Amino acid sequence: MLFWEAEEKHSSDKRVVEANKNQDEIHLFYRDTHHSPFVYFGRISLTDFQLRENAPSEFVFRIEMLSSEIDAFKEVREHAGEYKTLDKTEQEQIVISRLGQGNFRRNVFRLWGSCSITGLQTISLLRSSHIKPWKNSDNRERLNPFNGLLLIPDYDFLFDKGYMTFKNNGNVIISQRLSQFACKVFDVDENLELRNVFPENKEYLEFHRSEVFE
Secondary structure (H helix, E strand, O other), X not given: OEEEEOOOOOOOHHHHHOOOOOOOOEEEEEOOOOOOXXXXXXXXXXXXXXXXXXXXXXXXXXXXXXXXXXXXHHHHHHOHHHHOOOOXXXXXXXXXXXXXXXXXXXXXXXXXXXXXXXXXXXXXXXXXXXXXXXXXXXXHHHHOHHHEEEEOHHHHHHHHOOOEEEOOOOEEEEOOOOOHHHHHHHOOOOOOEOOOOOHHHHHHHXXXXXXXXX
């Protein structure tokens, strides 16, 4: 579902409401910031709306066709270097699993809903990070949302590089490699903790503590 607040001038309200009657189609293109490229998410259909005069009208759409194929191949490109270490059969199996089971990032968003630490809900500012690294995971683990955290970029970087990890109760462990000045810059201290720890997270956190954290 897509919840959209329309333009303040209401110039498109009527056209959106009457799209079905006029046999018009509505398609969704999205980008994170101005001047960044758009990503096409397919056709959407209006399911509910609230027209307003002194404020932007509100619309609810159903996304009829998600670009799972686009997302899957995007991930393949992002991990191109790691894919080269696999044989052809493994590469094909991973691509098929991406297309068939959906996108890891999307599933992590669905699981957490906001940053796993801060609670920030601005999706475009968050990154989905594997707890057990992609290169060390099997196909099931690579797609399992419980092998993921949703983090702001700074924390994603520190976690990915092993500068910090988490106990099974969610409390942070900070690497001695991280200087006091770096901790201050990254806003990291001993009070940092995961908002929640699912039972299924624990085996992955144990791996991160033993194999990634330094």
